[in-house]
Amino acid sequence: MVVLVLGSGAREHALVRSLTLDPSVDRVVALPGNPGIADLAGCLPGDPADPTAVVDAARSEGADLVVVGPEAPLVAGVADALQESGIPCFGPSAQAAALEGSKAFAKEVMAAAGVPTAAAHVCTTVDEVERALDATGSPYVVKEDGLAAGKGVVVTTDRARAREHATACLERADAVVVEDFLDGPEVSLFCLSDGRTVVALEPAQDFKRVGAGDTGPNTGGMGAYSPLTWAPTDLVPQVLDTVARPTVAEMARRGTPFVGVLYVGLALTADGPRVVEFNARFGDPETQVVLARLRTPLGVVLRSAAEGELSGLPELEWSPRTSVNVVVAAEHYPGTPATGDTIGGIEHAEQVEDVHVLHAGTRRETSTGDQPGGLVSSGGRVLSVVSLADDLPGARSRAYEAAGRITLRGSHTRPDIGLAAERGEVVVPGQEA
Template sequence: MKVLLIGSGGREHALAWALAASPLLQRLYAAPGNAGIAEVAECVDLNVGDHEAVTAFCREQGIELVVVGPEAPLVAGLVDHLEAAGVRAFGPSRLAAQLEGSKAFTKGICDRHGIPTARYGRFSDAAEATAYLDRVGLPCVVKADGLAAGKGVIIAETRGEAESAIASLLEISDEIVIEEFLTGEEASFFCVSDGETVVPLATAQDHKRAFDGDTGPNTGGMGAYSPAPVLTPELCERVLKEIVEPTIRGMAAEGMPFRGILYAGLMIDESGPKLLEYNTRFGDPEAQALMMRLKDDLLLIILAALDRTLDRISIRWRDEVALTVVMAMRGYPGAYDTGSEIRGLDEAGEDQDVMIFHAATERTPDGRLVATGGRVLGVTALGKTVEEARSRAYAAIDRIDWPEGYCRRDIGWRALARLVDERPEEDD
């Protein structure tokens, strides 16, 4: 089977790596890809925003399946365009992708189908939004309605911060959502749906803040691990029954059946799980950890979703923990330089339980590996425990020669703290 993978980040490298292991795969293309993806796929210079160009390439090369990695092409309707042209594509339609593309749309789905979430208000007028602050209280969360590359959510501690967030987000979005601030522990729940059947995949926790101790600005993600200990089997069942399945039923009932990967961002407190947001694709860097744990053929899972036969398969996962540490350019998520050389990846990846996924890299004509973006590498390791996986990941990072890069040194701290809290006290 000839497959085209859309995307160029760490998530797409993880997906390419998993797809390349399938015996069903004849040839894998990636558009536009990166230096890591080029090791397992043929990278092609395609403008993925040009749906006609992508369709023409698929026809010319006899592509039998397109897998869309990032959110922007999904929200823009690439899957719809390909399917109308007779090309099979994995991912939600433009209408179904509104679950990620519009915070207000998702809140409406929650209202109509009884899905637990935070209290909220929707606003396009700054004065009305500011007046709502008296009702929602502080702290609160202010969100741009549309896609904002991970930078459209602001947690406001004070009224001044909230008013500033309202003003800044209304500059980049026609509508904003203001939510009550939920407390508890965040976690991610991934599943795959064919529009009717939902099959759980795995759980994860990520780290959004730039620096150790969950300090600094929000980023696209500085690390992740899977599974998430907070999501016990009992809580996973509740997430499925109370949040995910009502969403899938509701989308189908409203004429927007959801087919693809659904990623629920959750807040867990003493009352149970509440939905923070939906993403309509794998997370990044969560995908890197998930693909390291996946035992079954990713391509077969995708085909089952397209063929609406998910009810006939089971999906197996490694018992080990997978942990990803993101290495980013110094300055990220603010201003940063690109073009610095990265050395030592071969030595760093010698451990068979370590995989280094590329997020923003390219090869120069003379063969040097250089950084081309903010989040650059996802160093991922397996271990019997979080502590073992983390130790392996950081040991690999310490062998990478890249002075211009930085990473957090506390990825997995919540899971480790939980283990300490649950450890039985020793008798005196």
Template sequence: MNVLLIGSGGREHALAWKLSQSPLCETLYCAPGNAGTAEVAETVVLDVADHRAVIDFCRVTAIGLVVVGNEAPLVAGLVDDLAAAGIKAFGPTREAARLEGSKAFTKAICDETGAPTADYARFDAAEPALAYVRSRGAPIVVKYDGLAAGKGVVVATTLAQAEEAVRAMLAEPGDALVIEDFLEGEEVSLFALCDGTTALPLASAQDHKRAFDGDTGPNTGGMGAYSPAPVLTPALQARAMAEIVEPTLAAMRARGTAFVGVLYAGLMIGADGPKLVEYNVRFGDPEAQVLMPRLDGDLLAAMLAACEGRLDEVSLGWRDEVALVVTLAANGYPGAVEKGSEIRGLDRASALPGVRVFHAGTKRDGERLLAAGGRVLSVVGTGADVAQARERAYAGVDAVDWPDGFCRRDIGWRALAR
């Protein structure tokens, strides 16, 4: 069948690489894609916010499945419009995507199901929010109640930081936020394929959200990750599925908004077990870049089964290896960055043992590869353990010639410290 993948980041390059390996995949298209997806898929110049244009393209090219990689089209209802046009799509509907699109909605689901999470309150006005922050004290977490590209969360260690975050997030009419208690523990990502009824757990991963070494600096979309995450033991994963993921799936189904797609549970593992930090409704980035190299199975077949309510027939295996990814970002990220600098050395990096490079913010200018975004490359190392995977990943990073970029040098430190 012909497949259309929506998105342009490192996640989408990793997904395209894996989808293209399926014997079910005849032609893979990617919109808008990047220089990396162009190596395994046909790039489509398509405004994915124009749902009619996406539908027309799918009809002209006989697309059998649309895979929506990033969250914005999901929250905007692309899957709903495709379904209304009779086109199969992997991903949640607009209502189901509220699990990522609204922090307050997710908290309400937790209240309904009894899923363990931090105590919270929602506000759409600054003065009550500031009073709440002062009554709770710091550290405290302030979250924008909407999509913010992984950067709408402030973990405030002082009241001044919390107050600044409140004012910034409630700057415009219609803004809202969630303030929640700070959870102690270690954060981990758990992914599950869902068909509305069945949740099939995938491998775990642990990412590094802060920009700089030592988990310092501003939150980013993710500066690196590794899989599996040792902190999420089989017993803790079983608890997370039983106490958080499966009740959520049941609650969404009971509402008439069954969740189909990838449910990404950000968990805090503390002394009393897993608690939900947040949900995302798609594969993580950069987590997808470490999950896909470890996945031993047909991703496209599994996605089709999810769309058709057949996940109970699917089993996926995982390679007995560790994958670790280091994000190469443009100087200045997550703030303003300059685009257009040339990147060299990718062939040299990719030729190293156990190294794979996924593109994110890149584009081609003839033979030249140029930076075209904030997070630009995902350099993945695989190995027998975290130490070997990390050594290979950084060997790949060092083979890349790009003076205008930077990376963290401590990805995987928690696992190595165990």
């Protein structure tokens, strides 16, 4: 099997890494990929959100399966173009991807499917925003309606800040969503769908705020860990029954079957799991830790989903070990990041037992003569340092030791990825001892 992976981040590097470990996969190609992916697979130039370019690349490479990493190609209709060309694609159609592309649409589908989620107000004017803020009260949750790379949400007790964000959202789009605040720890659950059958991966928890103790602005994600030993033992079957399967069934009823990953972002409240958001693709940084623990060959799983055959897939096998992902971010991230700075120490970091480093925002400088170009930063989240160990303290220790061996001027990591869980401080409301 030849697999074409679309995207250029650490999520795609994780997908490529796992696919190359699958005995059924003969070759992996990425469009456009990154320097880390280039060490494992072929990389093609081009725009992964250009349907024509993707179909042409899939045909020229003889791809048996295309795996879409980021959200932009999905909303652009890449999966539709591949389907029309008879090329299996793991990723939903543009209409189905609206579950991520529009928060208002996702709320509409959840309401129709009876999915438990926060009460929401879809606002089209500042006056409607003011009334919604009155109704929800503090803390205020304001969400950009369209794609925002994980950074379109503001949660604040400052009403002026909430109003400011809502106003900015309305300047870019026709609507903004104001929601009730959901208390309780958050969980990410990836649910694979072939349009009818749904199979869940293992849960993970990510860390969106840039600073320790959930301080500072939102980012695309500063790290993650899995498994979640503190989560209710019936969490996955409960979410499948109350969220994922009803949503997939509702999408099929509408004539827009969902094929790919339904990323379910959850808050574990005193009233049970509630959906915070849907995404239509693998999440970053959670993918890195989930795939590090998956023992079932990934290519077989994704092809089964793309070809409508998940119901015949054996139960997934998982490592009982713990994985931690620590993101190395560029100076000034999540503001305007510094770029072009030399990256060193990756080989040294990977000498730590059971650690691998995935590239996110990196590029190679142009080579001169016989000398290969150096590796430099090219984005906000530069690297994901992923560990495996027998327990969470060990996995945290290995990830941070390895991250400390990487050199990048002005770089920073969030120091408390998984720390509250290690200390036994993560509590689900209603389940306190």
